[in-house]
Amino acid sequence: MAKPRVALFITCLADQFFPQVGESVVKILRRLDVDVTFNPAQTCCGQPAFNTGFRDEARSVARRVLDLFEDADYVVAPSGSCSAMVRVFYSELFEDDPDLLRKCRELQKRFFEFSEFLVRVLKVEDLGARFAHRVTYHDSCHLLRELGVDDAPRKLLRNVQGIDLVEMQDYKLCCGFGGTFSVKFPEVSVPMGQDKIHAATETGAEYLVAADGGCLMHLAGLIHRQGVALKTIHLAEILAQR
């Protein structure tokens, strides 16, 4: 079989705030003998505007995404939320334009969240990673409920050497990030985040791991402000450790 060609959709958040996540993804995919490309014309998927109710603005950004990845076998993003935007919500953005909708459907078939891509497409569960810490996995709501992915990250984590993976109480509960919700309803977003952090520390975990930059940014920001003894890390960063 020829090397699968994967175009990265790195997401604006990882590009600007968490480049180490993107680097980890590249490292892992290359180890798996995948041909990785990065098109620097990419920016954002359009989700912030879409979730705030500005569909025209979101569409104008999303249209570019339809064009950028035409020749890749697969497009992979290290974010459940951005992947859900493309895979689920793009259909709504382009529902009135048959040509764009066709293009959108075509892209959706090739677009995967990172852990989902590893487990469901490449069928790898053991990356030979090593991370000797107790961790707890936080399901980002979009990855969990829009894309229905809850097994892939856990399978990958369970195969990490030395890891102690523990579940939080009510592990499916939202962390309160919610995109612009985090600044529109900070009075709710913050206590929701506190509940999540509490649930994580209760497990005795050193790290809270997630597959979404948004949740991590929100939780890490709270943890840092409050000086809680808990670290946050992106799934890809753990999987890249040797």
Added chain:
Amino acid sequence: MSDTGIHSDEIHQIGGETIANPRLAEAYRSSTIRLYTHRLNSVSGFAGFERLREAGREAKRQVIENLDYYLGQFADNVERNGGKVHWADTAEEVCRIVVDIVRRATAKEVVKAKTMVAEEVELNRALEGAGIRPVETDLGEFIIQLAGERPAHIVGPAIHKTRDDVSDLFVKHINAERTNVPEELTAIARRALREMFQKAGVGLSGANFAVAETGTVVTVENEGNIRMCTTIPRVHIALVGIEKLIPRLADLGVFIRLLGRSGTGQKLTTYTSLLTGPRRPGEDGPEEMHVVMVDNGRIKSLADPKMREMLYCIRCGACLNACPVYRKIGGHAYGWVYSGPIGALVTPEFVGIGQARELPFASSLCGACREVCPVKINIPDMLLHLRSEAQQHAPKPTEALLPERPAFRLWAWVMRHPALYRLGAKFARWGQFPLARKGWIRKIPTYPVSNWTKERDFPALAPESFRERWKKL
């Protein structure tokens, strides 16, 4: 005095007060988690539940897509059974129809079962205005009537009251002895209500389901008070939202199982009453049965393919219990009678987006509501739709330099031009220099990020973006 009007624009304030009030916050937290857990336990061991959900959804789809047909069939059957059907387009019409019926029955009191439609049309206020005393016979409704409040939850109106709160109300309003034993509190309410069932000339109820095929009004309850309201007084009035129809009697088996499990985690609620017309010779029951079919904004939603599905709702309350936002801000924050995820859809639809523009934004879009909804309503998707409606028809005056729409126009323009995006990132890296300490920013003074940094630190932009590092990878 009871709470009236629409306060949905006060969601931040009322919600914030609930979060800051330990007793209230704990009452919401523990009751929602209790109901959520009961539901989970009752459905997780039940293999056929997914099939039931599909069947329920399909039956509702059938009704809503052919509502005129089923409404006609239902109304014909009610009349054939000897009942009288009234059609009400607006809240005022509902109130007028009910007041007229009560007056004609020369009744001074109306015993009421729990009905959200009566709350929606503010029936109590209309009755009181006409010199008629509404008596709430549902324990939760009785409690909030004493407190002068609106329902805090569509299934458990007094879910936010602790036993001590209830005792306080009973001591103050009905001269009861202080107690916080649940059975004693229930007994106090029972005593206060019992004579009313005998005295009242009219009993008023809602309907959980209305069976088109037979003209039957179905009510579901645990306390037995609905059964008394609908059978003891001489006249029974049922308020029925037009979306309450189900096609056949055979569908009822699907819905009562869905409702009991989803709402309270019961396989079946204690009482299920099927009311098919007034009494017949030799039977018990009311002499007159009036069915008031209520539109009050529902037909508008029916006409909107993006929102139509909202009418599948069977008001089980599961989405409220599952919602992490409702659990925090409570029911009153939604500012009208319906709360939680379904309230954030129903309220803007019924009262207009202009008066409820904040509600669709009061969600992290986590989807927990859709996960538990017995008829699988895609609530997050409809919230997103309403967000775009809000931005188009009711833009919010802004605290920021730039109102949201121009801000997002600018954002989209930048995101469409990678060169501008790179340039913007470069400027931001310079701009953050005086603010960032060890990768974190403690305070950003400009709205909306200022809302972030009130209680959270904000990550500084990485020294090098991924796209810069990519060149070296």
